[in-house]
Structures are given as structure tokens and as C-alpha cells.
Amino acid sequence: MQRILYIEDDQDIGSWVKRDLEERGYQVTWHLSGDGAEKAVNASDIVILDVMxxxxxxxSVGRRLKTEEPDIPVLILSARTSVDDKLQGLDFADDYLTKPFHPEELAARIEVLLRRFQKQEPENYELGHLLIYPTHNRIESRETGEEIILTGKQYHIFQFLLRHxxxxxxxxxxxxxxxxxxxxEGDKTLMVHIRYLREKLEKDPTHPKIIETIRGLGYRVKT
Known part of the structure; x- marks a missing residue:
């Protein structure tokens, strides 16, 4: 899962951009200022950065981040549209997109930068006793090496949880x-799918370790 460090102080813009990118499968860490960004950047694949x-x-934040991690692309997302601002930004950043913008354009620019910097998902990663191959939509048991076959809906539910x-x-x-x-409210469809999903993924479906139930709130996958 590709990781985005998103720095934006506008709550309205930040919330819908974060939501849109997460729905596209990215893991988004959102900061309201540059505080703490230098610590977070090394765990990111791309930085999206507001100017104001x-x-x-x-x-200033972007220059520091680029000095810290020159191989991580920086995309400026700003309402400042003057040529001087763009030139100042592109002095260190890899792209500059002005507000307002269409989410499809932002997503396309992110994909271009990730390809350019060759930031790709790992071939596989471990989650408990599972081995997950994200690019191949494949899940295996690390203990037996056997593939775990999910239905389309089960896989979509699991992928949605993994994206968050x-x-x-x-x-x-x-x-x-x-x-x-x-x-x-009252629809049991999701609960039924979660039960069947746990029967395939969990060692002990009655005491799940992969898909946790948070009583009164919902579900969580811990990584």
C-alpha cells in the first residue's frame, strides 16, 4: 500500500482529499502543519504539500523534506497561482497543482510521480500468519504455503480494511x-460476510486476531 504524507491546514479540503485518496487505495497521513513532517517523511512514498x-x-517545509529525503517526490497543492509562486515551488518540488482542482487530476499526477520515482508496493508483506501479495490479489498461509481463496465480496471487504x-x-x-x-441499520449482510471471511483468514475464528471487533464501534485490522 503506497503511503502519502499530506500537509494541509484547511479542514474541509483536507478531509475530502484524504477520504478520496484512501478510497483509491492509498494510506494517507494528514498533518495540519509542517510540525513533525520531517519525522513522518521517511515512512512515506510521496508528499502532498500546501503552501499557506x-x-x-x-x-520552507518542502525544502527541508526534500533535503531529508531527496528520493521522495513532493507535489505542491496550492491556491497561489502566480508564476513566481510556481517557479519558487518547482525550485525544489516535483509538481505543482493549483486549487481548485479535480480529484482525478490529482490522482493522475500522484500516479505519474510514483512511477517516475519507482515507488511501488512491496511484492508481499506479512500480517499475522498471512502472507499478502497486493499486486497479485493473492493471500497465503505462511505456515502451510496454501493459497486462501476468497469470494469477490470477501476480498473487497478485506482490501477495504487493509487500506485503512x-x-x-x-x-x-x-x-x-x-x-x-x-x-x-439492522442489515446483517456485512456481519455475515465478516463471519465467513474470518472462517477463511483466522486461525481461530471465535477469537479473531486479523479482523478485530471493536465493541460498539466497528472493525479494525492491526498491522
Missing amino acids: LPGLDGF PNQILTKEQIFEGVWGESFI
Whole structure:
């Protein structure tokens, strides 16, 4: 899963950009300022950066991040549209997109930068006793080497949870993210799918370690 460090102080813009990118399969860490960005950048594949930030402005933050991690692309996302601002940004950044923008254009520019810098998902990674191959949509047991076959809907649910690691997701969020429809209170469809999914993924489905139930809140996959 490719990781985005997103630095934006506008709550409205930040929330919908984060949500849109997570729905596209990215893991997004959102900061409201440049504070802490230098510590977070080495765990990121790309940085999306606003210019007008509290404290240090985005140009200063971006230069520091690029000095810290020159091989991680930086995309400036700013309402400042003058040629001077763009030239100042592109002095260190790898792309500059002005607000307002269409989410499809932002997604396309992210993909171009990730390809250019060859930031790709790992061939596989471990999750408990599972070995997951994200690019091949394949899941294996590390203990037996056998492939675990999921139905299409089971895989979509699991992938949705994996796209939000360590985050508690409500039934409403999962249902709407997977089915694309509003969740109706009392509908047991998701619970049934989770039960069958656990029977395939968990060592002991009655005491799940992969897909945790957070009582009264929802579900979580811990990584």
C-alpha cells in the first residue's frame, strides 16, 4: 500500500482529499502543519504539500523534506497561482497543482510521480500468519504455503480494511465503501460476510486476531 504524507491546514479540503485518496487505495497521513513532517517523511512514498501553512510556510517545509529525503517526490497543492509562486515551488518540488482542482487530476499526477520515482508496493508483506501479495490479489498461509481463496465480496471487504490499517471502521463506512450504497441499520449482510471471511483468514475464528471487533464501534485490522 503506497503511503502519502499530506500537509494541509484547511479542514474541509483536507478531509475530502484524504477520504478520496484512501478510497483509491492509498494510506494517507494528514498533518495540519509542517510540525513533525520531517519525522513522518521517511515512512512515506510521496508528499502532498500546501503552501499557506501555520508556522513555517510550505516552501520552507518542502525544502527541508526534500533535503531529508531527496528520493521522495513532493507535489505542491496550492491556491497561489502566480508564476513566481510556481517557479519558487518547482525550485525544489516535483509538481505543482493549483486549487481548485479535480480529484482525478490529482490522482493522475500522484500516479505519474510514483512511477517516475519507482515507488511501488512491496511484492508481499506479512500480517499475522498471512502472507499478502497486493499486486497479485493473492493471500497465503505462511505456515502451510496454501493459497486462501476468497469470494469477490470477501476480498473487497478485506482490501477495504487493509487500506485503512489500524483504523477503526464503522459498519456504515465499510458497507458504503464496498457496496457503494447507504447502510441500513439492522442489515446483517456485512456481519455475515465478516463471519465467513474470518472462517477463511483466522486461525481461530471465535477469537479473531486479523479482523478485530471493536465493541460498539466497528472493525479494525492491526498491522
